[in-house]
Amino acid sequence: MSAAPSLHAPEHTARRRRRPASHGRATAAARLGRWTLLLCAALLVLAGLFPDLVAPGDPLAVDPSRAFRSPGWGHPFGTDESGRDVFTRVVHGAGPSLFIGVTATVLGVGLGAVLGLVTGLGGRRVDAAGSRLVDAMLAFPTLLLALLVIAVRGPGVAGVVVAVGLSSAPGYARLLRSEVRRVARSGHVEAARMLGHSPARIVVQHVLPGALGPLLAVATLGIGQAIVWASALGYLGLGAPPPEPEWGAMLNAGRTYITNAWWMTVFPGLATVAVGVVATLLGRRTSARLAGRRASDG
Template identity: 50%
Template sequence: MTALRPAPTPSASIAPRRRRPAAGLVAALALVALLLLAAAWPAVLATHSPTANDFAAALEAPSFAHWFGTDEAGRDLYSRVVWGTRESLLIGVGAATVSLTLAVLLGTAAALGGRLLSGAVGFVLEVAFAFPALLLALLFVAILGPSAWTQVLAVGIGTAPGYARIVRAQVLAARSSAFVEAAVALGHPRTRIVLRQILPNALRPLVAIFALSIGQSIVWASSLAFLGLGVAPPSSEWGALLDAGRAYITRAPWLVVIPGLVIVALALAATSLGGRLRMALETGEKA
């Protein structure tokens, strides 16, 4: 009679599996890396000069000679998209920075200020949040005039109220946490508790929100440019390309479709990376 062998433990029978990154995450990282390369060294990726006119080749469809086709002046659309990456990303990052900076200031004041300050800031946030972000952006563009800096300020201010409410909720949750109560019981100064306990824990999710905000800001800035309230021609910023191409949308639809797809692809990539980063932060907090 053979001796019974002990049953293998789960750790011995089941080998640990390495998690492979999802295809969507790999595609998002590859696209972001390609766009960063285009922003830093556009001459490496561009095939033509973005400002060279060739009226004999005007409004040519995408081909081997012109991958994205040409515009009304015969300029290579692919090269213009590549050279416009830097300006588009700067507008997106700048607007996201303005938005989250205002959100942190207003959200923290609404959560930690006195009764009068908290009530006033909370009222302002509720009123601002009731207006569509695009309407607020249009208001600032109408006051300041169309330009790249106006786009940054308009989109940043227009999207700040929504993020400020998130910051306010995070700060309130951190203020009522056990480690803050312990710090108060130990007699730590209020300033030290705010700077070392509340804000670092409350603002941690903003790292992921910043990535999401970049894609959203580029979409909003492109919307303003499409309405003729963005960077003036002959800029190759993506929104400006949309604005210039809409006059030829029936004759040369690639002038609008291709820049629009690039904007959508970047927004999806930023959303994917922001979501992954948020999940990673939440997993780290739970661990």
């Protein structure tokens, strides 16, 4: 009777030893992924704010004798039809692309926050009217709504910012409305009402801090999405005019030579995808942390 546990003891010990090892490997992989993500984000920010540190040179410098050079030692991303270095143009294009994405996201979050707060805190009629407006805007495909705004506002960087910002505002408004209503029904808000706090104080001190967190996490995702939309509009010729080093405009210029000079299209496209992936991963990590805090608070 006493021998049976001893026969299984080594197996239990081996299981205990295997679990910490696998857990340590998973933790190390997660830590490596986190630092890789932060490094990529830092490189993108560095390229956007200080492009001369990454790629010193003039992105508009023309040298016809070096036109259509394939990627190599002197030009890692090759050259375009005018002999301009594609690597320099891609790095210098990070600034305009990030500016459009961040500015459009700020505009969309601001408009969505106002509409979401009004519908979430207003009465039944205000909520119904605001919800119908949001539903009507969401009925349009995002790119189509952006094209309609540009048709009224006009092409260019300012037009793209306004178009992408207005197109993303309904999604932020719907999210904030639901968060405001959730927080307004929570226990600490009810306790603040019972203590006699004014409605303005309750909104500022209790409702907004609890409702804006998820909105900011989604806004991080929205930056990458806004850059992709802005690049799509630039590809259609509605963004920055050539020869500005903007990724969408570079895609538009390179599509004519894609069979002979593929690098003119591939590298600006990869840069757009990289920004979208980094912003998406950052947004997911932020959302996961907020969800963990909610679970611990609850």
